[in-house]
Amino acid sequence: MQNNARGFQWYLAELLEEARITGEAEHIVYNSLVLIRASSPEEAYKKALQRGKEREDNYEDDEGRWVTVAFRGLSDLNLIDGELEDGAEIIYEELEGISDEELVNLIPPKEQLGVFRVEE
Numbered sequence: 001m002q003n004n005a006r007g008f009q010w011y012l013a014e015l016l017e018e019a020r021i022t023g024e025a026e027h028i029v030y031n032s033l034v035l036i037r038a039s040s041p042e043e044a045y046k047k048a049l050q051r052g053k054e055r056e057d058n059y060e061d062d063e064g065r066w067v068t069v070a071f072r073g074l075s076d077l078n079l080i081d082g083e084l085e086d087g088a089e090i091i092y093e094e095l096e097g098i099s100d101e102e103l104v105n106l107i108p109p110k111e112q113l114g115v116f117r118v119e120e
Contacts (some may be wrong), residue, residue, distance in 0.1 A: 013048035
């Protein structure tokens with residue numbers, strides 16, 4: 001477990017945010033992953049809520065429409081077990097009952113990975 005002399009640990013917070021655009025019926029929901037450094041789960045929880053509130057915003061977009069971004073809450077908060085370094089496992093998900101075909105379909109081609117996707 002990641003501990004330094006002051007007893008701090010790293011946590012991974014999932015912040016659920018909603019963006020609404022004036023004049024649009026649909027809204028956009030974001031699940032943002034944010035690192036939190038805290039000395040306890042309770043402190044991590046409070047800091048994650050604070051970070052979420054800090055991300056709230058109102059602004060005018062390029063088309064002159066008003067966008068309101070609201071923090072809706074935490075969808076998860078997990079302790080990162082281990083050192084933050086190249087190759088460190090941050091979090092994992094356990095999937096049961098996956099067929100061979102479903103497993104293959106979970107692995108997209110390189111071009112579809114987030115860092116290589118071209119936004120249009």
